[in-house]
Amino acid sequence: MASDVTVLVEEPDVVTVCKPASVPVHPCGQYRKNTVVGILQAEHGLAPLFPVHRLDRLVSGLLILARNATKADLFRQQIEGGMLQKQYIAKVVGTFPEKELLVDISIYYNHREGRSMVEAGDSCRDTPTKGKTASTKFTRISSNGTHSIVLCEPVTGRTHQIRVHLQYTGHPIANDMLYLSEYVDNRTDVGMSADRAAGKSLIPETNNMYVDDCEETCSRNFSIDPMCTQCPNLAPTGYEEHEEGLWLHCIDTLDLDGNMSAHIQVGHF
Secondary structure, X not given: OOOOOEEEEEOOOEEEEEEOOOOOOOOEOOEOOOOHHHHHHHHHOOOOOEEOOOOOOOOEEEEEEEOOHHXXXXXXXXXXXXXXXXXXXXXXXXXXXXXXXXXXXOEEEEOOOOEEEEOOOOOOOOOOOOOEOOEEEEEEEXXXXXXXXXXXXXXXXXXXXXXXXXXXXXXXXXXXXXXXXXXXXXXXXXXXXXXXXXOOOOOOOOOOOOOOOOOOOOOOOOOOOXXXXXXXXXXXXXXXXXXXXXXXXXXXXXXXXXXXXXXXXXXXX
């Protein structure tokens, strides 16, 4: 979508940027160099960079990258200790409930389908569920009767967690083709291609916020990418011109004492 990766703060150990929608954080799917990491290296000379967390390709907003392994390890210790909190703003379908809503429903990511689904489980069954625990807090900011603006605060960090939990509430993100109810059972090729291209996280799985759930690290062999529908015989085809960024935007990162670690409010719905 040809938006710039805006550097908000550049420090000796950390770079904070505003990630535009449509650009993945790191190499994955059909993308090798046209990523946040690749663009920062090519246009700003910032290398090496260590992504502390990941945003889906179609999600925009605050992104923090460490500039050395020592700082990256420190961030990961804070994440594992539950010391950091992320906040997102979403535009959803319908009138969202006024009272604060906590969704505490396990999520199972289906790699073949390229999407997550809730899995409430059944205590009466002996068969274990595939889902992983996931929790998100939602607070309505405003509503016009057709759409609502909602503050989303993930407690855990599973793949597509906010998106699938909003779908579970009956108020999916208003332009999320992957999780709008009418597309869940019969997904379009556009939705499938766009989300599969998000790829996998570079960071191992944890139960904490920031880090998207994954079962293995990104492949270093770019000749054949298991997440790419064109590999290994066809050239990447790109995406349809009408693709747009999700109405989901990461606005800030806080420690549990309420001190602002990083904050942005950019973009409009």
